[in-house]
Every structure is written in structure tokens, then in C-alpha cells.
Amino acid sequence: MRTIVQCVEEILVNQSFLEEALERKIINYSALAEELRAPISEMLRKPVKVGAIMMALRRYQTPSHIKSTSHVKKVLRQMGDITLRSNLYAFTLKNSVSLIESHSLLLDYVASNPHLFYAFTRGLVESNIMISGSEKEKADKIFKNEIILSRRGNLSAISVQLPQNNYKIAGLYYQFFKHLAWNGIAVYEVVSTSNEITILVEDSVIEKAFSVIKSLKS
Template identity: 55%
Template structure:
């Protein structure tokens, strides 16, 4: 049987920014209650007073695994080096039987030059190559037989070294994505390995994105 409290919980869970604001005590309970009142009345098929909704909001507690735990604080404070690389280009190609051969030509050219930024990801239908813009002509030449689906230039990458036990802490990526979203920073691409996390943003956003990520290491709560 649905109750006001269960409806409030369902609504908050689907809107993490509201949950974040509630946890920080920076939201107007009365205004929020009035805002979600029509949704709750629709779900319960009856009239509901805003006072009852406010009470449910004040009693709401986020799941323990999503709260600001000491382990999460430790992980964020122990984020490793943050490296920024600019002047990058992102190529998108349609997957094909010959794509790997075309890709091998690029690997031969870049293995001897460590100054070149390079990342390759393969999906079910398409693959991406993120590389220093200085290598754009080589990509074009090596992939002449492939179907290019897109290209994006003027990108910068921010790479973060993660603690080795990062995969055991729920919500780590959520904290990173949440803060970037709060600051209105769109992500062009995300690449990750076990202990390294890289985001791609447009060049004009890289300073803001770097500041946001760096601030996570010094924050006591979030």
C-alpha cells in the first residue's frame, strides 16, 4: 500500500539533486512540498495536505550506502595526481572487420612518441579514438577505408589517478559527475581503467572542470 512517505521517497530517489539539497539542509521544505504535491496526489488518488508532505520530507533518510561515509571521504582525499592534456581530437568510426587493422597502423606511429595522448574505446557499434590533434592527418590517412561517424576538436582531457580500492566504494563516480553537473560542465567523453579516470571537455571548460575535481580532495562534506 502506497503512503505519503513512500511516494516522497520514490520522487526523491529519481531526482538526486533534490536528495543532495535535502542532505545539506539548503532546500525550502514548504516550497518543495507544494512542488511535488500534485505528483503525490496523482499516485495516491486523493487530496494530500502539504504539511503531511513536509513531515515526510523531514523524516526522509538517504540510504546508508549513498550517504557521506568516512570511506568516501578518505577515497576523495586520497585522489592521486590530476593531469591535464589539451589540443585533443576525438574521432568516431563505425565498427568494421578492418577497423583493427587500421588501428594497428596508428599504434605503429605513436609507440615511439610518449608525448602523444592516445585513448581507444570500442563499443558494440562504434569505436572512438582520442588523440593529440597533431596526429589528425595520420588518423585520416590510416582510416580512409573506414566509415567516420564524427569528429570533435578543441578538447582537453583531465585524468585522475584513483586509490586502488576505489571499486569497493559505491558512489565514487557519482560524486565526480554530480559536482561537474552542479557547476554546469558537460562531459564530451569519459574513459576509465581500473585505477584511472579520464574526462574530456571542451578547451574553454577545462579550467573550471579542473578546479571542481581538485576541490573534492579538500572538501570535508558534500
């Protein structure tokens, strides 16, 4: 049978923003306990007191592997160049046998125009292609026989060079998404390699997004 403490831990672990605010002591225990009373009562199937929840909140200890951010901060300070690209075009296509052939035509074109921005991700049922906005008509022509599920223009990309072995640092990508989310910035697409991450956002928020990511270095 679960206890109030276990319920509090379960809720906080699944709400990382809430857990961090609690860890930084920028949240009102009484107000939070009142907010959690209903869900915890439902989880335990019996009424619980706000005071008991407050006690559980005050005793809560963030797991050590989450609490320790020294390695993450060190890696963020070692970030390399941050590159901006604007006026990008992205579209999603349904996977098909002919898509690979169509994609090869685009790759030939990109190879002869190395200045262009280009990124490609393939999922189980659909694929995303991102390219410089100036090549929108060219891309549409190449994929005219494919099923295009969505199109989106007016996008910008922020590419960040990461240190070697960054993949060993738990929570590194979380720092990017967390700070962007805290600033109300929605992420349209993410493309990553071993030592580089590219985040696509709308043109209207690119300056704010760049400022947020740049601040992580300090």
C-alpha cells in the same frame, strides 16, 4: 497501495541532487512539497495535501549506504597526480571488421610516438578514439575508409590517479560527475582503468573543471 512517504522516497532516490540538497538542509520544505504535489497526486491517483508531503520530507532518512560518505571523502583525499592535456581530437566510428586493422595502424604510430595522448573505447556498435589534436590529419588518413559518425576537436582531458581498491568505494565516480554538473560542466567522454580516470571536456571549461576536481582532494 503506495503511500505519500513511499512516493517521496521514490522521487528523492531517483533525483540524487535533490536528495543531497535536502540532506544538507539547503532546500525549502514548503516550496519542494508544493512542487511535488502534482507528481505525487498523479502517482497516487488522488489529490494530496502539501502539509502531508512536508511531513514526509521531514521524516525522510537518506539510506545509510548513501548517506555515509566518509569512505568516499577519504579516497578523494588520497587522489594522486592530476594531469591536464589540451588540444585533443576525438571521433566516433562505426564498428566494422576492417576497423581493427585500421586501429592497429594507429597503434603502431602511437607506439613510435609515446608523447602523444591516446585513448580508445569500444562499444557494441561504435568506437571512440581520442588523440592529440596535432595528429588529426594522420588519424583521418588512417581511418579514411571507415564510417566516421562524428568528429570533435578543441577538447581537453583531466586524468586523475586513484588509490588502490578504489573500485570498492560506492559513489566515488558520482562525486566527480556531481560536482562537474553542479558547476554546469558537460562531460564529453570518460575513460577509466582500475586506478585512473580520464575525463574529457571542452577546452573552454577546462580550467573550471580542473579547479572543481582539484577541490575534491580537500
